[in-house]
Amino acid sequence: MTAKRRPPAAPNDRELRLWRIGRALTLAFAAAVLVAGGIFYGLVVLLDFEEIDSTAELDARTLFDLVKLSFGVAAGAGALVALVVAYRRQRVDEAGAHREATRLHTERFSQAVDKLGSDSPAVRLGGVHALAGLADDAPTQDLRQTCVDVLCAYLQLPFTPDPGSDPAHQEEHHRYLALRKVRHTILRLIGDHYRRPRGTHRSWQGCDLDLTGVTIDGDLDLSEAVFSEGAVNFRGAVFSSGAVNFSRAVFRGGAVRFDDPVFSGGAVHFSGAAFPSGTVHFRGAAFSGGAVYFTGAAFSGGTVHFSDALLSGGTVHFSDAVFGDGTVNFSDAMFAGGTVHFRGAAFSGGTVHFRDAVFSGGAVHFNGAVFAGGAVNFRGVTGPAPHGLLTAVGTPVPATLVLASAWLPPVP
Structure with a gap:
């Protein structure tokens, strides 16, 4: 247990994938035009307009309405640009937060595994609880699974049988009891977490065991x-x-x-x-x-x-x-x-x-x-x-x- 095991990288579906800003704006404008056209056409049908009078003259009031419409379109376009930029910024912030959470998880993971490989049973016990806490707080299911895998791997390690309570083997007997306490704690934590309903906090249901x-x-x-x-x-x-x-x-x-x-x-x-x-x-x-x-x-x-x-x-x-x-x-x-x-x-x-x-x-x-x-x-x-x-x-x-x-x- 002295070798450090690093958790796998976050899965691909958590990686940041963004279109170029030009492409994003073009598609956003196209979507906006299609939506506006659909609404306009729906209103024409709903209000039962038959045709537009092509002989009508452009008066001052109509011109003013067109100017207001132009400013409205420009304002809408600006709002659309701001929306796209804000969305990209939010996605970048989320990806940054995810990378930071993964980095912190990796650091804590390495420290917990080091404790689990300690010669001191008390320190190993601390490593067990640290790994269980990491599994609870893991930002992805893969990272949670890695923590569970390490705890299971510890249980799979060979261990020295109880030498008995003979005074000549008292020290070995006490060490056996201390390390058995570590193993029993892992079993208890597995049961405590696996009984929790899937989808709730601290549930390990769905993880391989x-x-x-x-x-x-x-x-x-x-x-x-x-x-x-x-x-x-x-x-x-x-x-x-x-x-x-x-x-x-x-x-x-x-x-x-x-x-x-x-x-x-x-x-x-x-x-x-x-x-x-x-x-x-x-x-x-x-x-x-x-x-x-x-x-x-x-x-x-x-x-x-x-x-x-x-x-x-x-x-x-x-x-x-x-x-x-x-x-x-x-x-x-x-x-x-x-x-x-x-x-x-x-x-x-x-x-x-x-x-x-x-x-x-x-x-x-x-x-x-x-x-x-x-x-x-x-x-x-x-x-x-x-x-x-x-x-x-x-x-x-x-x-x-x-x-x-x-x-x-x-x-x-």
């Missing part, structure tokens, strides 16, 4: 956040302790990936989350400890992948979840340990795939599940039927439900 391979050992609150734009990536992340909260979050479009994560401890909540569109990936997820909650989640559209997941420990809750539309894919998942609850889940629409899944250990419960529509596919599944599944299905088996052949009663 790259937490690839990050070990999340503290609290991260993304409850009620809306994931509709930007790329959010937890690929390979390790959820080892603390509470990570996506409760009542809305996954509507965007790119959200949890490929190959490890849920080994703590609690991760997707309770009441809504998946109305887009695609969310949990491919290859390893559930080996802790608890993951999809209780009451609404799979009402879009696609959610749990294919190739390994459920070998801990507890995963899909209790009272509603599978109402879209596709949820558990194909090739291995239920080898721990406890998985589908108690009270409602399969009322869309498609849920368990094709070629393996039920080889642990406890999988479908007690009280309701199969009221949609397609649920257990084709090619190996292992015994989950607890309560056949009772919940009832007889005859609904046409939209495909069970493993070994679970069906023998045909007389």
